Amino acid sequence: MKPPFSFIRKMNMRGLAGKLIGFVVVFVLCIGCIFMAMSYSQVRHLDDVVAKESTAQSDLVRNESSKAMSDLTESSLYQLNIWAADKTDDEFWILDHDMRVLRTQVEDVFRHPDNYEPVDVYPPQKSDGGVMTLQLLVPGGREPDAGSMDIIRRLANLAPMMEEIVRGNEGYALDCYISIPDGTTLVMDDLSDKKFDEDGNIIDYDPTVRPWYQGAVRTGDVFFSQGVKSAFYDFNEVVFGAPVYVDGELVAVIEGSTGLDILETKMDERTVDYDSFSILVTDEGQLLCSSRKSGELGSGNLLKTDIGQEVNDELRELIDHALAGETGIARTVVDGEYYYAAYAPVDTVGWSQITFASEKEILAPSHDLGSQIDESFGSMVAEIDSHFGRSSVFMLALLLLIMCAAIAFASFMARRRVAPINRMTRAVGGFITDDMSFEMEDIYRTGDEIEELAQSFETMSVRMKHYLEEIIEHTAEKERLATEMESAKKIQMKMLPPIYPGFSGRAEYELYAETVPARNVGGDMYDFFYLDDDHLVIMIGDVSGKGITAALFMVLCKQMIRSMMVIHGGDVVEAITEANKRLREESVEGMFVTVWLGVITLSTGVMDFVDGGHMYAAIRRADGEFRIEEDEHSILVAALEAARFKLNTMKLSAGDTIYLYTDGVTESCNEDGEMFGEGRMLSALNEAGSLPVDEMDGLVRKRISEFTGAAEQYDDLTTLCFRYKVFLK
Numbered sequence: 001m002k003p004p005f006s007f008i009r010k011m012n013m014r015g016l017a018g019k020l021i022g023f024v025v026v027f028v029l030c031i032g033c034i035f036m037a038m039s040y041s042q043v044r045h046l047d048d049v050v051a052k053e054s055t056a057q058s059d060l061v062r063n064e065s066s067k068a069m070s071d072l073t074e075s076s077l078y079q080l081n082i083w084a085a086d087k088t089d090d091e092f093w094i095l096d097h098d099m100r101v102l103r104t105q106v107e108d109v110f111r112h113p114d115n116y117e118p119v120d121v122y123p124p125q126k127s128d129g130g131v132m133t134l135q136l137l138v139p140g141g142r143e144p145d146a147g148s149m150d151i152i153r154r155l156a157n158l159a160p161m162m163e164e165i166v167r168g169n170e171g172y173a174l175d176c177y178i179s180i181p182d183g184t185t186l187v188m189d190d191l192s193d194k195k196f197d198e199d200g201n202i203i204d205y206d207p208t209v210r211p212w213y214q215g216a217v218r219t220g221d222v223f224f225s226q227g228v229k230s231a232f233y234d235f236n237e238v239v240f241g242a243p244v245y246v247d248g249e250l251v252a253v254i255e256g257s258t259g260l261d262i263l264e265t266k267m268d269e270r271t272v273d274y275d276s277f278s279i280l281v282t283d284e285g286q287l288l289c290s291s292r293k294s295g296e297l298g299s300g301n302l303l304k305t306d307i308g309q310e311v312n313d314e315l316r317e318l319i320d321h322a323l324a325g326e327t328g329i330a331r332t333v334v335d336g337e338y339y340y341a342a343y344a345p346v347d348t349v350g351w352s353q354i355t356f357a358s359e360k361e362i363l364a365p366s367h368d369l370g371s372q373i374d375e376s377f378g379s380m381v382a383e384i385d386s387h388f389g390r391s392s393v394f395m396l397a398l399l400l401l402i403m404c405a406a407i408a409f410a411s412f413m414a415r416r417r418v419a420p421i422n423r424m425t426r427a428v429g430g431f432i433t434d435d436m437s438f439e440m441e442d443i444y445r446t447g448d449e450i451e452e453l454a455q456s457f458e459t460m461s462v463r464m465k466h467y468l469e470e471i472i473e474h475t476a477e478k479e480r481l482a483t484e485m486e487s488a489k490k491i492q493m494k495m496l497p498p499i500y501p502g503f504s505g506r507a508e509y510e511l512y513a514e515t516v517p518a519r520n521v522g523g524d525m526y527d528f529f530y531l532d533d534d535h536l537v538i539m540i541g542d543v544s545g546k547g548i549t550a551a552l553f554m555v556l557c558k559q560m561i562r563s564m565m566v567i568h569g570g571d572v573v574e575a576i577t578e579a580n581k582r583l584r585e586e587s588v589e590g591m592f593v594t595v596w597l598g599v600i601t602l603s604t605g606v607m608d609f610v611d612g613g614h615m616y617a618a619i620r621r622a623d624g625e626f627r628i629e630e631d632e633h634s635i636l637v638a639a640l641e642a643a644r645f646k647l648n649t650m651k652l653s654a655g656d657t658i659y660l661y662t663d664g665v666t667e668s669c670n671e672d673g674e675m676f677g678e679g680r681m682l683s684a685l686n687e688a689g690s691l692p693v694d695e696m697d698g699l700v701r702k703r704i705s706e707f708t709g710a711a712e713q714y715d716d717l718t719t720l721c722f723r724y725k726v727f728l729k
Contacts, residue, residue, distance in 0.1 A: 028399070028406045032395070040388075072636065074340060078328075082327065082342075098165045102162070103254055109154055121135070122136060124196070127192075132188065133190065134163075135187040135188075139183035158186075162176040162188035175187060176188045176254070177256070203232060228303075237257045237258060263289045267353070277291040277297075277356055278354065280346070280353050281323060286306070297356075322354055329342040331359065342355050420444055509723060511538070523554050523716060524716035527561070527562060534602050538598050538660070541594055542662040543557060544592050553587065553591050557637070579637065580638060587638045593637050596615075607650045611632065615660075615661060615663060617658050618660075621653070628678055654725060661718065669714075680703065688700070693723050
């Protein structure tokens with residue numbers, strides 16, 4: 001058996017055959033190496049692009065979502081804590097008010113004792129436990145003198161009022177005392193059985209040494225003590241007292257108390273998720289209430305004289321700001337972890353309420369999303385490398401095969417003629433640099449390796465043309481998608497209600513609305529429709545994000561809110577609350593929406609509305625100018641499942657105009673990055689004066705266009721203008 005390519009040894013390697021073989025070998029190697037080098041370079045470049053894009057995208061998602069969540073948390077937590085502090089203050093104000101009213105009645109008894117018949121009053125009885133009872137306490141177990149007993153019996157006429165203070169503040173007022181300077185005390189509560197020691201004797205009680213009595217006498221006014229251990233009961237409490245003076249002489253001190261566990265329960269009901277908790281700090285720095293079980297602000301530090309000495313420097317500084325009566329929000333450290341902390345004063349008692357929310361819990365979804373993006377891009381890079389490895393093995397094998405064929409081809413051509421080779425060389429040169437076309441010709445049909453090589457080039461040409469056709473097809477597909485996006489925009493616009501003047505043709509009002517998406521489709525929305533002949537609903541909103549996802553969520557929000565308004569008969573609070581719950585369940589990737597939703601009674605001009613985190617409305621009364629009127633803001637819709645929404649009510653008169661808008665109006669920027677702002681918007685509205693609402697809105701949009709110039713629009717621009725024209729009884 002002859003060894004492979006033994007015929008080559010018979011050839012003159014220095015002659016044409018050798019040169020041809022050498023040329024073919026070098027040529028094939030060069031083509032293969034160039035192709036492999038280009039392929040390797042492209043794959044490495046693709047890996048670099050994917051890696052950089054992965055890092056950029058994950059960082060962008062983390063940063064933007066973290067910033068959005070932080071901003072939303074700060075705004076929501078700030079408003080929530082102000083509301084919670086106001087609620088706590090309301091409860092202390094009621095107790096303060098009740099003390100002042102009772103003080104007036106006690107003073108009247110001392111000034112006009114003859115107007116009050118003596119009423120018998122007795123010491124506590126165990127059998128009266130759980131029953132609201134008036135009781136007599138005398139310090140030291142002594143018998144009160146006749147004068148003291150006489151005034152006490154006349155003060156007993158105030159028992160119904162004392163009982164009403166306790167019952168009316170159920171959950172806060174535990175008891176009500178009236179003490180005279182010798183310590184004799186009238187008590188109204190349902191805890192008679194708690195005033196006995198283990199031997200069955202009444203526990204000795206001297207009010208004149210208690211903090212509430214001494215504080216009230218010292219200040220001469222209603223006084224709230226620091227947190228103290230109850231004299232009779234096994235819990236901590238805040239005790240408040242008010243002195244009673246007649247002609248400058250102290251005649252009595254009245255008292256009430258509330259349990260700290262009750263305060264803590266009420267405060268817990270006003271917090272949010274995200275590992276949040278609230279504390280109440282007195283004006284002397286005492287940690288009065290805390291729902292945190294351990295740590296710097298845990299229950300172990302309750303009632304300590306100065307909580308500032310028990311916490312880290314950052315937290316101490318925040319508590320100092322709070323105790324200075326300030327209102328604000330800051331990022332601080334609690335037990336080594338970062339929290340957002342909002343603080344506000346409780347004015348009636350001079351204390352401060354602080355609500356904390358864990359930054360780690362708030363930002364966890366953002367970090368998880370970034371990690372998922374990193375993992376997805378990592379898998380993509382691994383798949384690219386794996387595919388390139390398999391392709392490289394195949395290309396090496398193909399290169400060796402072509403090289404063998406080329407050597408055989410050269411040896412045969414050396415014995416025949418080289419014309420086909422020259423012709424083929426020129427054709428291959430055109431294949432690389434021209435139109436990638438190689439066709440079989442008669443000159444190549446030699447019935448040997450020359451013809452086979454020519455066929456190989458022809459096959460490669462067909463494949464390359466096919467690849468080119470695929471590229472052209474993909475380009476056409478992109479153009480088709482652009483056309484479909486334009487169609488989606490038209491569909492979205494048709495889903496919004498008909499634009500003025502085709503909506504009603506009624507004389508009671510004018511109405512106009514328009515939206516211009518920043519992209520083909522957008523996330524802004526508006527809506528208006530009748531509940532019945534006398535009730536018109538208007539709405540505007542802004543969905544987080546842009547593009548198809550925001551547009552789809554916008555349609556869901558619009559239809560959901562419209563349905564809930566119909567179901568709940570125009571009750572905006574019930575409708576938006578139910579819509580919020582359902583949209584929260586349906587939302588993906590943490591999407592939310594700002595909503596301004598109102599229902600107008602056309603016969604009276606009364607408008608009820610809810611502002612779910614949207615821009616404040618610009619309002620022009622018939623005899624004035626446009627101005628921004630702040631309302632009771634509520635949280636964003638679909639942000640929290642248990643969100644509570646506040647009702648706003650406004651009375652419209654003939655000629656009053658309401659201008660609603662999304663942040664795309666005020667945040668439109670010119671080429672220098674300067675925003676259009678509320679000031680320029682109000683100026684344009686006032687320039688429009690009493691023009692029809694469509695012309696008024698057109699003037700605002702014209703001023704925005706003049707201001708932004710050639711700058712690209714990055715946010716949807718949506719407006720709704722309503723003018724109440726006729727008051728019909």
